[in-house]
Amino acid sequence: MSTQPDAALAASTPLSGLSFSKGHGTGNDFLLLADPDGSIELGVEEVTAACDRHRGLGADGLIRAVPSSLVPEGRALLQNNPEAEWFMDYRNGDGSVSEMCGNGVRVFVHFLIDRGLLSLDEGAAAAVGTRGGIKVIERSPDGYSVDMGPWEFIHPEKAAARAMDALVEADGLEVPRPGLSISMGNPHTVVALAEIAELDATSLSAAPRVDPVPPNGTNVEFVVPDDPLVHDGIGQVTMRVHERGVGETLSCGTGACAAAVATRYWAGADAPDHWAVSVPGGQVGVQFHVGPDGREHVHLSGPAVLIASGTFA
Numbered sequence: 001m002s003t004q005p006d007a008a009l010a011a012s013t014p015l016s017g018l019s020f021s022k023g024h025g026t027g028n029d030f031l032l033l034a035d036p037d038g039s040i041e042l043g044v045e046e047v048t049a050a051c052d053r054h055r056g057l058g059a060d061g062l063i064r065a066v067p068s069s070l071v072p073e074g075r076a077l078l079q080n081n082p083e084a085e086w087f088m089d090y091r092n093g094d095g096s097v098s099e100m101c102g103n104g105v106r107v108f109v110h111f112l113i114d115r116g117l118l119s120l121d122e123g124a125a126a127a128v129g130t131r132g133g134i135k136v137i138e139r140s141p142d143g144y145s146v147d148m149g150p151w152e153f154i155h156p157e158k159a160a161a162r163a164m165d166a167l168v169e170a171d172g173l174e175v176p177r178p179g180l181s182i183s184m185g186n187p188h189t190v191v192a193l194a195e196i197a198e199l200d201a202t203s204l205s206a207a208p209r210v211d212p213v214p215p216n217g218t219n220v221e222f223v224v225p226d227d228p229l230v231h232d233g234i235g236q237v238t239m240r241v242h243e244r245g246v247g248e249t250l251s252c253g254t255g256a257c258a259a260a261v262a263t264r265y266w267a268g269a270d271a272p273d274h275w276a277v278s279v280p281g282g283q284v285g286v287q288f289h290v291g292p293d294g295r296e297h298v299h300l301s302g303p304a305v306l307i308a309s310g311t312f313a
C-alpha cells in the first residue's frame with residue numbers, strides 16, 4: 001500500500017493555512033488577505049485557485065493588504081504621502097493586476113478597520129496606497145466615500161472634437177455602438193444605450209469587442225441614462241459592466257465613476273455634479289469636486305460589507 005498522501009486529500013489551495021476574509025461592495029465580491037510582513041507570494045495560480053467559484057472560495061478579485069513600505073509601488077507613494085501606511089494590492093479573478101478597484105478600496109478599508117490595522121473616526125479621513133495612486137477615504141451615510149482622484153479621457157484628441165473613440169460590439173446588440181474611453185486609473189469604455197430593454201438584451205457572457213481596444217485592455221460599461229436624466233438635482237443612470245480580467249460583475253466602482261463622467265459629458269453644461277448609478281448589485285453615488293490640486297476629482301460612495309472570515313485548508 002502506498003504511503004504517499006492521497007492527492008485528492010492534499011491541501012486544496014496554494015494559500016493553505018492563510019487567514020482570509022470575504023466581503024463585497026454592491027455585490028462586487030473580494031477575498032482579503034492581511035500581509036503585515038509582506039511574506040505572501042501571490043501569482044496567477046494562487047489568485048485563480050482562490051477566486052474559482054467551484055473549487056475555491058469564489059470572488060471577482062483578491063486584495064492583499066500589505067504595508068506600503070514593503071512594496072516598490074507603495075514606497076514610491078510614501079515619499080509624498082507618509083501617512084499612507086497600507087497598500088491595496090489588487091488582483092482580478094484571472095490573476096491579472098489592476099491599477100484600481102473602487103468597490104474594492106471601500107471593502108479594503110473596512111477590512112483594515114475590522115482587523116484593528118486602521119482606525120477611522122467619523123469625520124476623519126485615511127489615505128491608502130494603490131497602483132492608481134493615493135486614495136483618501138472617509139465614512140459616509142451609505143458606508144464609505146473615496147476621493148478617486150482626477151478622471152481623464154484615454155483619447156483626449158477625440159474627446160476634444162466631441163467624437164467617440166471606439167466601436168463596441170456585444171452579443172444581443174444588433175449593430176456596433178460608439179464608445180467613449182475614460183481612465184479612472186484603470187481603463188473603461190462607456191457605451192450609451194437608449195432603453196433598459198436594450199440593456200437587458202445585451203449578453204455579457206462573452207467579452208464585448210472594442211475597436212480599437214485601449215492599450216492595456218478595457219472594462220466596458222453599458223449605460224442607460226434615465227429619462228428625464230435628473231431627479232431632485234441628481235443625475236441617474238443604470239449600468240451593466242463587463243470587467244477586464246473577470247467577466248460580468250454585479251457592480252464596478254471605477255466603472256460607475258466612468259459611466260457618470262461620460263453621461264455628464266454627453267449631457268453638456270447644465271449636467272449635475274451629483275450622480276446615482278444603479279447596477280445589478282445595488283446603487284453607488286458619484287460626485288465631482290475640485291481637488292486640492294485644482295483638478296476635477298471624482299468621489300465614489302457606497303457600502304462595504306464583510307461576510308465571513310476563515311482559514312484556507
Ligand SMILES: N[C@@H](CCC[C@H](N)C(=O)O)C(=O)O
Binds near residue numbers: 092187
Ligand atoms: N470592480 C472594480 C474594478 C476591478 C479592476 C478591473 N477589473 C480592471 O481590470 O481594471 C471596481 O469596483 O472598480
